[in-house]
Amino acid sequence: MRALNLISDLIFPRRCPVCDGVLSERDRKDLVCLECLPKIKYIKSPKCYKCGKQLGDDEAEYCADCRKKEHFFERGFALYDYPSVRHSMYRFKYSGRTEYAGFFGRDMAEHFGAEFKKIGIEAVIPVPMYAAKKRMRGYNQAEELAKVLGRELGIPVIKDLVKRTKKTLPMKTLSPSERAANLKNAFIIGQFELKLRKILVVDDIYTTGCTSDAVAKVLKDAGVNEVYFAALSVGEGL
Ligand SMILES: [Zn+2]
Numbered sequence: 001m002r003a004l005n006l007i008s009d010l011i012f013p014r015r016c017p018v019c020d021g022v023l024s025e026r027d028r029k030d031l032v033c034l035e036c037l038p039k040i041k042y043i044k045s046p047k048c049y050k051c052g053k054q055l056g057d058d059e060a061e062y063c064a065d066c067r068k069k070e071h072f073f074e075r076g077f078a079l080y081d082y083p084s085v086r087h088s089m090y091r092f093k094y095s096g097r098t099e100y101a102g103f104f105g106r107d108m109a110e111h112f113g114a115e116f117k118k119i120g121i122e123a124v125i126p127v128p129m130y131a132a133k134k135r136m137r138g139y140n141q142a143e144e145l146a147k148v149l150g151r152e153l154g155i156p157v158i159k160d161l162v163k164r165t166k167k168t169l170p171m172k173t174l175s176p177s178e179r180a181a182n183l184k185n186a187f188i189i190g191q192f193e194l195k196l197r198k199i200l201v202v203d204d205i206y207t208t209g210c211t212s213d214a215v216a217k218v219l220k221d222a223g224v225n226e227v228y229f230a231a232l233s234v235g236e237g238l
């Protein structure tokens with residue numbers, strides 16, 4: 001097994017999610033370079049009680065977005081401040097760096113795992129990608145992340161519980177009202193015998209919450225009592 005791992009390390013060297021350099025022997029167990037770790041900025045308190053975004057000086061309890069708009073999910077958890085991980089997120093999403101999920105999923109479990117357990121999350125589900133798009137890209141980064149998070153926490157991951165039924169436009173190109181229209185009827189429930197009460201939806205990025213809301217709505221319509229979501233970062237989107 002060890003020999004196999006060594007060979008696989010030679011062919012697919014593990015890379016640091018921050019600098020994308022091949023990890024040294026020393027850093028391999030941490031899945032990140034020691035020097036790179038301080039470059040990642042975490043979202044700090046005070047955070048929005050609803051979506052988990054860091055609050056500005058003039059905001060209390062809820063961010064301006066959450067005060068304006070009601071969400072279908074109960075509460076969100078977000079880990080990184082987007083600008084500090086922008087390049088990393090891009091490679092994770094578009095350049096095949098699925099290995100970053102190892103670090104990201106573990107980091108998420110370390111930061112939020114205790115809260116997820118306290119809530120009593122029964123299943124982790126990734127925000128689904130449209131099947132044709134996933135075939136083209138070869139993977140869904142949210143699914144890679146969910147797999148690691150579920151494994152770390154010992155919570156089952158159900159990847160086809162919700163399906164994306166249409167090709168949606170990239171959210172960054174759309175106005176807020178177009179975003180909602182873009183996601184209308186975009187998701188359907190893949191299993192109807194749902195007995196789950198509390199579900200965690202996982203994605204790489206949280207922007208306005210439109211996607212999390214759309215997924216939360218189909219889950220709730222199917223009888224799930226509480227839907228939470230966890231995103232790696234909060235930002236304007238890729
Ligand atoms: Zn590095």
Ligand SMILES: [Zn+2]
Pocket residue numbers: 048049050051052053062063064065066067
């Ligand atoms: Zn908020």
